[in-house]
Amino acid sequence: MVNSTASSSQTLIDKVEINVDCGEAFGLWEGGPDEALMPLIDAANIACGGHAGDPVIMKKTVALAKRHGVKVGAHPGFPDKAGFGRRVLAMSAEQAYAEMLYQVGSLKVFLDEAGVPLNHIKPHGMWYIMMQDNEELNDASMRAISHFKVPVYGMPNTLHESGAKKYGIPFIPEAFVDVNYDNKGVLLGVPGSRKMTTDDIYQAASSLGKKGLVPAVDHSLVDVGVKGQPFTICLHSDFKTCKENIAAARKAVNEVNDELYNSQQVL
Template sequence: MVNSTSSTPHQLQKVEINVDCGEAFGFWQCGPDEELMPLIDAANIACGGHAGDPVTIRRTVALAKKHGIKVGAHPGFPDKVGFGRRVLAMTSEQAYAEMLYQVGALKVFLDEAGVPLNHIKPHGMWYIMMQNNEELNDAAMRAISHFKVPVYGMPNTLHESGAKKYGIPFIPEAFVDVNYNSEGILLGVPGSRKMTTEDIYQAAISLGKKGVVPAVDHSLVDVGVKGVPFTICLHSDLKTCRENVAAARKAVNEINQELYNRS
Protein backbone atom coordinates (compact mmCIF):
# COMPACT_ATOMS: atom_id res chain seq x y z
CA MET A 1 0.00 0.00 0.00
CA VAL A 2 1.25 3.51 -0.85
CA ASN A 3 1.71 5.83 2.12
CA SER A 4 0.31 9.26 1.25
CA THR A 5 0.39 10.78 4.74
CA SER A 6 3.34 13.02 3.86
CA SER A 7 1.45 14.80 1.08
CA THR A 8 1.28 18.59 1.06
CA PRO A 9 -2.15 20.30 1.11
CA HIS A 10 -2.03 20.70 -2.68
CA GLN A 11 -1.24 17.05 -3.41
CA LEU A 12 -3.93 14.45 -3.97
CA GLN A 13 -4.52 11.78 -1.36
CA LYS A 14 -5.92 9.28 -3.86
CA VAL A 15 -6.60 8.87 -7.56
CA GLU A 16 -9.40 11.20 -8.64
CA ILE A 17 -11.62 11.79 -11.66
CA ASN A 18 -12.13 15.18 -13.28
CA VAL A 19 -14.60 15.86 -16.08
CA ASP A 20 -15.10 18.86 -18.35
CA CYS A 21 -18.48 20.44 -17.56
CA GLY A 22 -20.55 23.50 -18.40
CA GLU A 23 -19.76 23.17 -22.09
CA ALA A 24 -23.20 24.25 -23.28
CA PHE A 25 -23.73 27.59 -24.99
CA GLY A 26 -27.06 29.40 -25.22
CA PHE A 27 -29.60 26.94 -26.63
CA TRP A 28 -26.90 24.38 -27.52
CA GLN A 29 -26.51 21.69 -24.90
CA CYS A 30 -23.40 19.56 -24.38
CA GLY A 31 -22.87 16.84 -21.82
CA PRO A 32 -25.18 15.41 -19.14
CA ASP A 33 -23.56 17.31 -16.28
CA GLU A 34 -26.30 16.49 -13.76
CA GLU A 35 -25.83 12.75 -14.31
CA LEU A 36 -22.03 12.91 -14.22
CA MET A 37 -21.58 14.94 -11.03
CA PRO A 38 -22.20 12.04 -8.60
CA LEU A 39 -19.47 10.02 -10.36
CA ILE A 40 -16.64 12.57 -10.30
CA ASP A 41 -14.35 14.36 -7.86
CA ALA A 42 -13.76 17.62 -9.73
CA ALA A 43 -15.52 19.57 -12.47
CA ASN A 44 -13.59 21.67 -14.98
CA ILE A 45 -16.06 24.41 -15.89
CA ALA A 46 -15.80 26.05 -19.32
CA CYS A 47 -15.16 29.78 -19.00
CA GLY A 48 -16.71 31.15 -22.19
CA GLY A 49 -13.82 30.54 -24.59
CA HIS A 50 -14.39 27.20 -26.31
CA ALA A 51 -17.84 26.87 -24.68
CA GLY A 52 -19.96 28.28 -21.89
CA ASP A 53 -21.83 31.51 -21.32
CA PRO A 54 -22.66 33.48 -18.16
CA VAL A 55 -25.90 31.64 -17.39
CA THR A 56 -24.36 28.23 -18.09
CA ILE A 57 -21.34 29.01 -15.92
CA ARG A 58 -23.53 30.14 -13.03
CA ARG A 59 -25.81 27.10 -13.29
CA THR A 60 -22.87 24.70 -13.45
CA VAL A 61 -21.25 26.24 -10.39
CA ALA A 62 -24.53 25.76 -8.51
CA LEU A 63 -24.73 22.16 -9.69
CA ALA A 64 -21.20 21.40 -8.51
CA LYS A 65 -21.91 23.04 -5.15
CA LYS A 66 -25.06 20.92 -4.78
CA HIS A 67 -23.05 17.73 -5.27
CA GLY A 68 -20.03 18.84 -3.23
CA ILE A 69 -17.73 18.66 -6.24
CA LYS A 70 -14.46 20.59 -6.44
CA VAL A 71 -14.50 23.23 -9.18
CA GLY A 72 -11.70 24.13 -11.54
CA ALA A 73 -11.48 26.65 -14.37
CA HIS A 74 -11.40 25.23 -17.89
CA PRO A 75 -10.23 28.08 -20.13
CA GLY A 76 -9.95 27.31 -23.83
CA PHE A 77 -9.06 29.00 -27.08
CA PRO A 78 -11.78 31.58 -27.88
CA ASP A 79 -13.15 29.46 -30.71
CA LYS A 80 -16.66 28.13 -30.09
CA VAL A 81 -17.08 27.03 -33.71
CA GLY A 82 -14.10 24.69 -33.35
CA PHE A 83 -14.87 23.88 -29.69
CA GLY A 84 -11.33 24.94 -28.82
CA ARG A 85 -9.86 21.96 -30.67
CA ARG A 86 -8.33 23.85 -33.57
CA VAL A 87 -4.88 25.45 -33.59
CA LEU A 88 -5.23 29.15 -32.83
CA ALA A 89 -2.35 31.59 -33.12
CA MET A 90 -2.06 33.94 -30.13
CA THR A 91 0.70 36.28 -29.09
CA SER A 92 2.08 36.00 -25.57
CA GLU A 93 0.17 39.13 -24.60
CA GLN A 94 -3.08 37.70 -25.96
CA ALA A 95 -2.60 34.31 -24.27
CA TYR A 96 -1.78 35.96 -20.94
CA ALA A 97 -4.79 38.27 -21.07
CA GLU A 98 -7.14 35.54 -22.32
CA MET A 99 -6.21 33.28 -19.41
CA LEU A 100 -6.80 36.04 -16.86
CA TYR A 101 -10.08 37.02 -18.54
CA GLN A 102 -11.60 33.54 -18.66
CA VAL A 103 -10.54 32.32 -15.22
CA GLY A 104 -11.57 35.66 -13.76
CA ALA A 105 -15.05 35.24 -15.25
CA LEU A 106 -15.54 31.89 -13.51
CA LYS A 107 -14.03 33.22 -10.27
CA VAL A 108 -16.77 35.85 -9.96
CA PHE A 109 -19.48 33.20 -10.04
CA LEU A 110 -17.57 31.00 -7.60
CA ASP A 111 -17.23 33.93 -5.19
CA GLU A 112 -20.96 34.60 -5.47
CA ALA A 113 -21.72 30.95 -4.63
CA GLY A 114 -19.15 30.74 -1.85
CA VAL A 115 -17.23 28.00 -3.69
CA PRO A 116 -13.41 28.09 -3.81
CA LEU A 117 -11.49 27.81 -7.06
CA ASN A 118 -9.76 24.43 -6.75
CA HIS A 119 -7.56 24.35 -9.84
CA ILE A 120 -7.02 25.52 -13.40
CA LYS A 121 -6.86 23.22 -16.39
CA PRO A 122 -6.58 24.57 -19.95
CA HIS A 123 -8.82 22.95 -22.53
CA GLY A 124 -8.30 21.17 -25.82
CA MET A 125 -5.73 22.51 -28.23
CA TRP A 126 -4.50 25.11 -25.75
CA TYR A 127 -3.66 22.32 -23.29
CA ILE A 128 -2.08 20.18 -26.03
CA MET A 129 0.04 23.02 -27.42
CA MET A 130 1.22 23.92 -23.92
CA GLN A 131 3.02 20.54 -23.81
CA ASN A 132 5.79 21.81 -26.07
CA ASN A 133 5.18 25.46 -27.06
CA GLU A 134 7.38 27.41 -24.65
CA GLU A 135 6.03 30.87 -25.50
CA LEU A 136 2.38 29.86 -25.15
CA ASN A 137 3.08 27.85 -22.00
CA ASP A 138 4.98 30.66 -20.32
CA ALA A 139 2.26 33.24 -21.00
CA ALA A 140 -0.47 30.93 -19.70
CA MET A 141 1.47 29.93 -16.59
CA ARG A 142 2.27 33.55 -15.73
CA ALA A 143 -1.45 34.27 -15.75
CA ILE A 144 -2.35 31.11 -13.83
CA SER A 145 0.13 32.02 -11.08
CA HIS A 146 -2.04 34.99 -10.05
CA PHE A 147 -4.86 32.73 -8.86
CA LYS A 148 -2.74 30.82 -6.31
CA VAL A 149 -4.27 27.42 -7.08
CA PRO A 150 -2.84 24.22 -8.60
CA VAL A 151 -2.75 23.52 -12.30
CA TYR A 152 -3.70 20.12 -13.74
CA GLY A 153 -1.25 18.96 -16.38
CA MET A 154 0.83 16.23 -17.94
CA PRO A 155 3.96 15.16 -16.04
CA ASN A 156 7.37 15.46 -17.69
CA THR A 157 6.19 18.14 -20.13
CA LEU A 158 6.24 21.93 -20.12
CA HIS A 159 3.05 21.70 -18.07
CA GLU A 160 5.11 20.56 -15.11
CA SER A 161 8.26 22.61 -15.67
CA GLY A 162 6.25 25.74 -16.50
CA ALA A 163 4.25 25.39 -13.29
CA LYS A 164 7.46 24.95 -11.30
CA LYS A 165 8.97 28.08 -12.85
CA TYR A 166 6.12 30.20 -11.47
CA GLY A 167 5.68 28.37 -8.16
CA ILE A 168 2.34 26.86 -9.15
CA PRO A 169 1.37 23.60 -7.39
CA PHE A 170 1.21 20.86 -10.02
CA ILE A 171 -1.34 18.02 -10.07
CA PRO A 172 -0.38 15.17 -12.46
CA GLU A 173 -3.10 14.23 -14.91
CA ALA A 174 -3.68 11.31 -17.27
CA PHE A 175 -6.29 10.43 -19.90
CA VAL A 176 -8.23 7.25 -20.61
CA ASP A 177 -10.94 8.20 -23.15
CA VAL A 178 -8.46 9.74 -25.61
CA ASN A 179 -5.02 8.57 -26.67
CA TYR A 180 -1.34 9.41 -26.50
CA ASN A 181 1.07 8.67 -29.32
CA SER A 182 3.89 6.17 -28.82
CA GLU A 183 6.12 8.95 -27.46
CA GLY A 184 3.62 9.92 -24.76
CA ILE A 185 2.33 13.06 -26.47
CA LEU A 186 -1.40 13.60 -25.90
CA LEU A 187 -3.34 13.54 -29.17
CA GLY A 188 -6.72 14.74 -27.92
CA VAL A 189 -10.16 13.82 -29.23
CA PRO A 190 -9.60 14.44 -32.98
CA GLY A 191 -6.50 12.22 -33.17
CA SER A 192 -7.66 9.35 -30.98
CA ARG A 193 -9.20 5.98 -31.72
CA LYS A 194 -12.61 5.14 -30.26
CA MET A 195 -12.29 3.80 -26.73
CA THR A 196 -14.82 1.29 -25.42
CA THR A 197 -15.87 1.25 -21.77
CA GLU A 198 -13.74 -1.87 -21.27
CA ASP A 199 -10.78 -0.05 -22.86
CA ILE A 200 -11.31 2.82 -20.44
CA TYR A 201 -11.61 0.56 -17.40
CA GLN A 202 -8.44 -1.34 -18.30
CA ALA A 203 -6.54 1.87 -19.11
CA ALA A 204 -7.44 3.35 -15.71
CA ILE A 205 -6.41 0.15 -13.91
CA SER A 206 -3.11 0.11 -15.80
CA LEU A 207 -2.41 3.75 -14.98
CA GLY A 208 -3.17 3.28 -11.31
CA LYS A 209 -1.11 0.14 -10.83
CA LYS A 210 1.69 0.50 -13.37
CA GLY A 211 1.67 4.10 -14.57
CA VAL A 212 1.38 3.05 -18.22
CA VAL A 213 -1.47 3.26 -20.72
CA PRO A 214 -2.02 1.89 -24.25
CA ALA A 215 -1.15 4.49 -26.89
CA VAL A 216 -3.11 5.04 -30.09
CA ASP A 217 -1.10 2.22 -31.71
CA HIS A 218 -1.66 0.00 -28.62
CA SER A 219 1.97 0.20 -27.47
CA LEU A 220 2.36 0.92 -23.74
CA VAL A 221 3.58 4.38 -22.75
CA ASP A 222 4.70 5.70 -19.38
CA VAL A 223 2.88 8.97 -18.71
CA GLY A 224 4.61 9.83 -15.44
CA VAL A 225 2.02 8.89 -12.81
CA LYS A 226 3.46 5.65 -11.47
CA GLY A 227 3.33 5.35 -7.70
CA VAL A 228 1.65 8.70 -6.99
CA PRO A 229 -1.97 9.84 -6.70
CA PHE A 230 -3.10 11.61 -9.86
CA THR A 231 -6.27 12.78 -11.57
CA ILE A 232 -7.90 11.11 -14.56
CA CYS A 233 -9.69 13.32 -17.10
CA LEU A 234 -12.73 12.31 -19.14
CA HIS A 235 -14.72 14.30 -21.69
CA SER A 236 -18.44 15.00 -21.27
CA ASP A 237 -19.03 15.78 -24.95
CA LEU A 238 -18.43 12.19 -26.12
CA LYS A 239 -21.60 10.24 -26.90
CA THR A 240 -20.75 7.48 -24.43
CA CYS A 241 -19.60 9.83 -21.65
CA ARG A 242 -21.95 8.39 -18.98
CA GLU A 243 -20.69 4.88 -19.57
CA ASN A 244 -17.09 6.09 -19.89
CA VAL A 245 -17.12 7.90 -16.56
CA ALA A 246 -18.86 5.00 -14.82
CA ALA A 247 -16.18 2.59 -16.10
CA ALA A 248 -13.40 4.90 -14.91
CA ARG A 249 -15.12 5.34 -11.54
CA LYS A 250 -15.23 1.57 -11.03
CA ALA A 251 -11.52 1.30 -11.80
CA VAL A 252 -10.54 4.27 -9.64
CA ASN A 253 -12.50 2.96 -6.66
CA GLU A 254 -10.69 -0.37 -6.94
CA ILE A 255 -7.30 1.34 -7.24
CA ASN A 256 -7.90 3.61 -4.25
CA GLN A 257 -9.06 0.76 -2.05
CA GLU A 258 -6.07 -1.38 -2.96
CA LEU A 259 -3.31 1.22 -2.99
CA TYR A 260 -4.45 4.07 -0.74
CA ASN A 261 -7.02 2.39 1.52
CA ARG A 262 -9.58 4.99 0.48
CA SER A 263 -13.04 4.81 -1.08
Protein backbone atom coordinates (compact mmCIF):
# COMPACT_ATOMS: atom_id res chain seq x y z
CA MET A 1 0.00 0.00 0.00
CA VAL A 2 1.38 3.41 -1.00
CA ASN A 3 2.01 5.82 1.86
CA SER A 4 -0.89 8.26 1.88
CA THR A 5 1.25 10.93 3.56
CA ALA A 6 3.53 11.24 0.53
CA SER A 7 3.44 14.11 -1.94
CA SER A 8 0.20 15.20 -3.61
CA SER A 9 1.82 14.07 -6.88
CA GLN A 10 0.17 10.72 -6.10
CA THR A 11 -3.14 12.22 -7.19
CA LEU A 12 -1.55 13.06 -10.57
CA ILE A 13 0.59 9.99 -11.35
CA ASP A 14 0.40 6.62 -9.63
CA LYS A 15 3.76 5.08 -10.56
CA VAL A 16 7.21 6.04 -11.79
CA GLU A 17 7.00 7.40 -15.33
CA ILE A 18 9.46 8.31 -18.09
CA ASN A 19 9.31 11.59 -19.95
CA VAL A 20 11.48 12.48 -22.95
CA ASP A 21 12.10 15.71 -24.83
CA CYS A 22 10.71 15.36 -28.37
CA GLY A 23 10.05 17.45 -31.46
CA GLU A 24 13.50 18.98 -31.23
CA ALA A 25 14.08 19.23 -34.96
CA PHE A 26 13.92 22.52 -36.86
CA GLY A 27 13.35 22.96 -40.58
CA LEU A 28 15.92 20.74 -42.32
CA TRP A 29 17.83 20.03 -39.09
CA GLU A 30 16.98 16.63 -37.65
CA GLY A 31 16.18 16.04 -34.00
CA GLY A 32 16.05 12.83 -32.01
CA PRO A 33 14.54 9.55 -33.28
CA ASP A 34 11.08 10.32 -31.89
CA GLU A 35 9.34 7.56 -33.85
CA ALA A 36 11.55 4.91 -32.23
CA LEU A 37 11.30 6.44 -28.76
CA MET A 38 7.54 6.85 -28.42
CA PRO A 39 6.83 3.17 -27.57
CA LEU A 40 9.29 3.41 -24.66
CA ILE A 41 7.93 6.50 -22.90
CA ASP A 42 4.94 7.73 -20.91
CA ALA A 43 5.07 11.44 -21.72
CA ALA A 44 6.62 13.57 -24.46
CA ASN A 45 7.80 17.12 -23.82
CA ILE A 46 7.37 18.78 -27.21
CA ALA A 47 9.62 21.72 -28.11
CA CYS A 48 7.64 24.90 -28.73
CA GLY A 49 9.87 26.80 -31.16
CA GLY A 50 12.23 28.41 -28.65
CA HIS A 51 15.31 26.18 -28.35
CA ALA A 52 14.03 23.88 -31.11
CA GLY A 53 10.91 22.98 -33.03
CA ASP A 54 8.79 24.81 -35.58
CA PRO A 55 5.09 24.72 -36.51
CA VAL A 56 5.39 21.75 -38.87
CA ILE A 57 7.51 19.75 -36.41
CA MET A 58 5.11 20.53 -33.56
CA LYS A 59 2.11 19.35 -35.58
CA LYS A 60 3.87 16.14 -36.66
CA THR A 61 5.09 15.34 -33.14
CA VAL A 62 1.66 15.86 -31.61
CA ALA A 63 0.23 13.42 -34.17
CA LEU A 64 2.99 10.92 -33.41
CA ALA A 65 2.36 11.08 -29.67
CA LYS A 66 -1.38 10.71 -30.19
CA ARG A 67 -0.84 7.62 -32.35
CA HIS A 68 1.20 5.98 -29.59
CA GLY A 69 -1.05 7.05 -26.72
CA VAL A 70 1.72 9.13 -25.15
CA LYS A 71 0.85 12.09 -22.93
CA VAL A 72 2.00 15.46 -24.26
CA GLY A 73 3.57 18.31 -22.36
CA ALA A 74 4.87 21.67 -23.55
CA HIS A 75 8.66 22.11 -23.51
CA PRO A 76 9.34 25.85 -23.75
CA GLY A 77 12.99 26.89 -23.90
CA PHE A 78 15.07 30.02 -24.13
CA PRO A 79 14.66 31.48 -27.66
CA ASP A 80 18.19 30.46 -28.64
CA LYS A 81 18.30 27.78 -31.31
CA ALA A 82 22.02 28.31 -31.92
CA GLY A 83 22.70 27.30 -28.32
CA PHE A 84 19.85 24.77 -28.13
CA GLY A 85 18.54 26.59 -25.06
CA ARG A 86 21.52 25.44 -22.99
CA ARG A 87 23.22 28.81 -22.64
CA VAL A 88 22.46 31.44 -20.01
CA LEU A 89 20.11 34.03 -21.46
CA ALA A 90 19.25 37.25 -19.66
CA MET A 91 15.48 37.79 -19.78
CA SER A 92 13.50 40.32 -17.80
CA ALA A 93 10.48 39.09 -15.85
CA GLU A 94 8.22 40.66 -18.48
CA GLN A 95 10.04 38.83 -21.27
CA ALA A 96 10.00 35.49 -19.43
CA TYR A 97 6.28 35.78 -18.72
CA ALA A 98 5.43 36.65 -22.33
CA GLU A 99 7.78 34.04 -23.81
CA MET A 100 6.24 31.28 -21.67
CA LEU A 101 2.71 32.23 -22.71
CA TYR A 102 3.75 32.48 -26.36
CA GLN A 103 5.53 29.15 -26.59
CA VAL A 104 3.07 27.03 -24.60
CA GLY A 105 0.16 28.71 -26.37
CA SER A 106 1.71 27.85 -29.73
CA LEU A 107 1.83 24.14 -28.91
CA LYS A 108 -1.63 24.17 -27.38
CA VAL A 109 -3.16 25.24 -30.68
CA PHE A 110 -1.84 22.08 -32.32
CA LEU A 111 -2.99 19.96 -29.38
CA ASP A 112 -6.48 21.45 -29.58
CA GLU A 113 -6.60 20.81 -33.31
CA ALA A 114 -5.62 17.15 -32.74
CA GLY A 115 -7.99 16.67 -29.80
CA VAL A 116 -5.10 15.96 -27.43
CA PRO A 117 -5.06 17.51 -23.94
CA LEU A 118 -2.08 19.45 -22.66
CA ASN A 119 -0.79 17.17 -19.88
CA HIS A 120 1.93 19.29 -18.31
CA ILE A 121 4.52 22.01 -18.81
CA LYS A 122 8.26 21.47 -18.40
CA PRO A 123 10.75 24.25 -19.14
CA HIS A 124 13.84 23.21 -21.09
CA GLY A 125 17.55 23.37 -20.48
CA MET A 126 19.00 26.48 -18.95
CA TRP A 127 15.56 28.00 -18.34
CA TYR A 128 14.69 24.98 -16.17
CA ILE A 129 18.06 25.05 -14.40
CA MET A 130 17.92 28.79 -13.67
CA MET A 131 14.40 28.44 -12.30
CA GLN A 132 15.89 26.37 -9.45
CA ASP A 133 17.24 29.45 -7.70
CA ASN A 134 16.46 32.61 -9.71
CA GLU A 135 13.41 34.00 -7.92
CA GLU A 136 12.50 36.63 -10.51
CA LEU A 137 12.70 34.22 -13.45
CA ASN A 138 10.88 31.50 -11.53
CA ASP A 139 8.06 33.78 -10.43
CA ALA A 140 7.42 35.19 -13.91
CA SER A 141 7.54 31.73 -15.47
CA MET A 142 5.22 30.15 -12.91
CA ARG A 143 2.77 33.02 -13.17
CA ALA A 144 2.52 32.34 -16.90
CA ILE A 145 2.30 28.56 -16.42
CA SER A 146 -0.61 29.02 -14.01
CA HIS A 147 -2.84 30.23 -16.86
CA PHE A 148 -2.83 26.80 -18.50
CA LYS A 149 -4.24 24.92 -15.48
CA VAL A 150 -1.99 21.87 -15.88
CA PRO A 151 0.80 20.41 -13.73
CA VAL A 152 4.41 21.47 -13.99
CA TYR A 153 7.33 19.04 -13.89
CA GLY A 154 10.12 20.18 -11.59
CA MET A 155 12.73 19.33 -9.02
CA PRO A 156 11.51 18.85 -5.44
CA ASN A 157 12.76 21.12 -2.67
CA THR A 158 13.70 23.92 -5.09
CA LEU A 159 11.92 27.04 -6.33
CA HIS A 160 10.27 24.74 -8.86
CA GLU A 161 8.15 23.28 -6.09
CA SER A 162 7.62 26.40 -3.98
CA GLY A 163 6.95 28.55 -7.05
CA ALA A 164 4.31 26.11 -8.26
CA LYS A 165 2.70 26.10 -4.82
CA LYS A 166 2.55 29.90 -4.77
CA TYR A 167 0.42 29.93 -7.92
CA GLY A 168 -1.62 26.83 -7.16
CA ILE A 169 0.01 24.79 -9.92
CA PRO A 170 -0.08 21.00 -9.45
CA PHE A 171 3.50 19.78 -9.07
CA ILE A 172 4.94 16.50 -10.37
CA PRO A 173 8.42 15.74 -9.00
CA GLU A 174 11.07 14.97 -11.59
CA ALA A 175 14.54 13.41 -11.52
CA PHE A 176 17.29 12.84 -14.08
CA VAL A 177 19.43 9.81 -14.92
CA ASP A 178 21.31 10.69 -18.14
CA VAL A 179 22.72 13.96 -16.75
CA ASN A 180 24.15 14.62 -13.30
CA TYR A 181 23.60 16.45 -10.05
CA ASP A 182 26.41 17.83 -7.92
CA ASN A 183 27.03 16.31 -4.49
CA LYS A 184 24.51 18.71 -2.94
CA GLY A 185 21.72 17.57 -5.26
CA VAL A 186 21.82 20.59 -7.60
CA LEU A 187 21.14 19.66 -11.23
CA LEU A 188 24.13 20.41 -13.46
CA GLY A 189 22.50 19.77 -16.80
CA VAL A 190 24.18 18.57 -19.98
CA PRO A 191 27.21 20.93 -20.02
CA GLY A 192 28.36 19.97 -16.50
CA SER A 193 27.70 16.22 -16.57
CA ARG A 194 29.90 13.20 -17.11
CA LYS A 195 29.07 10.69 -19.83
CA MET A 196 26.58 8.11 -18.59
CA THR A 197 26.61 4.54 -19.92
CA THR A 198 23.42 2.53 -20.35
CA ASP A 199 24.35 0.52 -17.25
CA ASP A 200 24.87 3.78 -15.32
CA ILE A 201 21.39 4.86 -16.40
CA TYR A 202 19.79 1.54 -15.47
CA GLN A 203 21.40 1.60 -12.03
CA ALA A 204 20.50 5.27 -11.46
CA ALA A 205 16.84 4.74 -12.42
CA SER A 206 16.60 1.65 -10.21
CA SER A 207 18.20 3.42 -7.25
CA LEU A 208 15.94 6.44 -7.67
CA GLY A 209 12.80 4.33 -7.78
CA LYS A 210 13.67 2.11 -4.82
CA LYS A 211 15.74 4.41 -2.58
CA GLY A 212 15.29 7.96 -3.87
CA LEU A 213 19.06 8.21 -4.34
CA VAL A 214 21.07 8.86 -7.50
CA PRO A 215 24.84 8.93 -8.14
CA ALA A 216 26.11 12.51 -8.43
CA VAL A 217 28.76 13.67 -10.89
CA ASP A 218 31.42 12.59 -8.35
CA HIS A 219 29.65 9.21 -7.89
CA SER A 220 28.47 10.02 -4.33
CA LEU A 221 24.81 9.18 -3.67
CA VAL A 222 22.46 12.14 -3.28
CA ASP A 223 18.83 12.42 -2.22
CA VAL A 224 16.89 14.42 -4.84
CA GLY A 225 13.55 14.44 -3.03
CA VAL A 226 11.57 11.70 -4.78
CA LYS A 227 11.82 8.91 -2.22
CA GLY A 228 8.61 7.09 -1.33
CA GLN A 229 6.39 8.58 -4.02
CA PRO A 230 5.61 8.31 -7.72
CA PHE A 231 7.68 10.68 -9.85
CA THR A 232 8.81 11.14 -13.44
CA ILE A 233 12.26 10.48 -14.86
CA CYS A 234 13.52 12.66 -17.69
CA LEU A 235 15.85 11.55 -20.49
CA HIS A 236 17.14 13.44 -23.51
CA SER A 237 16.49 12.51 -27.14
CA ASP A 238 19.43 14.49 -28.59
CA PHE A 239 22.07 12.10 -27.19
CA LYS A 240 23.57 9.66 -29.71
CA THR A 241 22.70 6.71 -27.48
CA CYS A 242 19.25 8.01 -26.54
CA LYS A 243 17.31 4.90 -27.61
CA GLU A 244 19.62 2.61 -25.62
CA ASN A 245 19.53 5.04 -22.68
CA ILE A 246 15.74 5.14 -22.61
CA ALA A 247 15.43 1.37 -23.02
CA ALA A 248 17.73 0.91 -20.00
CA ALA A 249 15.67 3.34 -17.94
CA ARG A 250 12.44 1.66 -19.10
CA LYS A 251 13.69 -1.72 -17.88
CA ALA A 252 14.54 -0.28 -14.46
CA VAL A 253 11.27 1.67 -14.18
CA ASN A 254 9.18 -1.36 -15.11
CA GLU A 255 10.94 -3.37 -12.41
CA VAL A 256 10.39 -0.62 -9.82
CA ASN A 257 6.72 -0.28 -10.72
CA ASP A 258 6.17 -4.05 -10.61
CA GLU A 259 7.72 -4.17 -7.16
CA LEU A 260 6.22 -1.05 -5.62
CA TYR A 261 3.10 0.12 -7.47
CA ASN A 262 1.52 -2.16 -10.06
CA SER A 263 0.26 -4.75 -7.58
CA GLN A 264 -0.71 -2.23 -4.92
CA GLN A 265 -3.75 -0.07 -4.55
CA VAL A 266 -3.12 3.67 -4.41
CA LEU A 267 -5.19 5.40 -1.75
